[in-house]
Amino acid sequence: MGRAKKVVLAYSGGVDTSVCIPYLKHEWGVEEVITLAADLGQGDELEPIRVKALKSGANESIVADLTTEFIENYAFPSIQANALYENRYPLSTALARPLIAKRLVEVAAEYGADAVAHGCTGKGNDQVRFDVAIAALNPDIKVLAPAREWGMSREETIAYGERYGIESPVKKSSPYSIDRNLLGRSIEAGPLEDPWHEPLEEIYLLTQAIANTPDEPEYVNISFEQGLPTALNDTPLAPVELISQLNETVGRHGVGRIDMIENRLVGIKSREIYEAPALIVLIQAHRDLESLVLTADVSHYKRGIEETYSQLVYNGLWYSPLKLALDAFIQQTQTRVTGKVRVKLFKGTATVVARQAETSLYTPDLATYGADDQFDHKAAEGFIYVWGLPTRVWSQKLRQTP
CATH class of the missing domain: 3.90.1260.10 (Argininosuccinate synthetase, chain A, domain 2)
Structure with missing residues (x-):
């Protein structure tokens, strides 16, 4: 399936993104695959991931340190917005996706690639985040998602990778x-x-x-x-x-x-x-x-x-x-x-x-109930009358209705 000749692949070093490399080449006719691993401060050593991409068949493997940009341009604005999805989740993972998409598009432009790719499946949120962000940044570039289309089980995916020299992962000790x-x-x-x-x-x-x-x-x-x-x-x-x-x-x-x-x-x-x-x-x-x-x-x-x-x-x-x-x-x-x-x-x-805060709107002599109270208590009666007037009129009319 010849969809593109040169592709920049978002790469994590896992089974799916590793298998994406030979799959793009042998099944979709891609001539050159450039992998991009994003350092977002996750604490992992990314050099082995860079090397693994090359062993998996990548023509070039890039590691981009995006940690500072991630915090300053994505995390901090979300703090200013008090962003909590469903009032609970502070979007710690979601915030990384538009940045990775941005860097994918930038690397594609630098290398003259005609497509970018990711290893997302068809069930999660990340496929949407990548595809939509990439389309916003460059609506003309192709977005390939092999794992969304290849229809292989995890066992079949591992077996496919082994055919092209990608080592089978050690039996996963964690199910998470x-x-x-x-x-x-x-x-x-x-x-x-x-x-x-x-x-x-x-x-x-x-x-x-x-x-x-x-x-x-x-x-x-x-x-x-x-x-x-x-x-x-x-x-x-x-x-x-x-x-x-x-x-x-x-x-x-x-x-x-x-x-x-x-x-x-x-x-x-x-x-x-x-x-x-x-x-x-x-x-x-x-x-x-x-x-x-x-x-x-x-x-x-x-x-x-x-x-x-x-x-x-x-x-x-x-x-x-x-x-x-x-x-x-x-x-x-x-x-x-x-x-x-x-x-x-x-x-x-x-x-x-x-x-x-120097710009605090809290005014002690208005808030206090002590001797320093400067609030005009007599003004409250008139305020309450005006404030409650619509409710009072409504109630009167309701009582007059036969």
């Missing part, structure tokens, strides 16, 4: 499917497919079991400038270092686990486990700081924007016109979101216990 980057981990499959099955402690890596957490609380001060995290405990940190340190601190106290039934874009309900210690606490702290500095109408309206924003990111529409329009609104709201939030970490909980 795991994706990781600097923001966190997603865990699914195996016994987790039973919604009644309690996750075993063995699946977690970034967060401690409650029984193993410290017996004393720990406090962390998180500083924000225009909605962006800039310091921990008054120590300025670069974005990647800030996430790394906060992941360790928060995870040590067992904070950052999510166990949810998630509505996938393709219409399937999926049981997902996430670990995202830093991201969860940063969104919590950021939202609390906003409550101090944003007016009530902006704060309330932004909540609806946040839900839409989260759905767009989850559904692969990072580069869509609506997402870009929401970005402009969110950025405008962040001009005053500068201050500090204090979070108490203890036994699986993260609790905001204090906050401060």
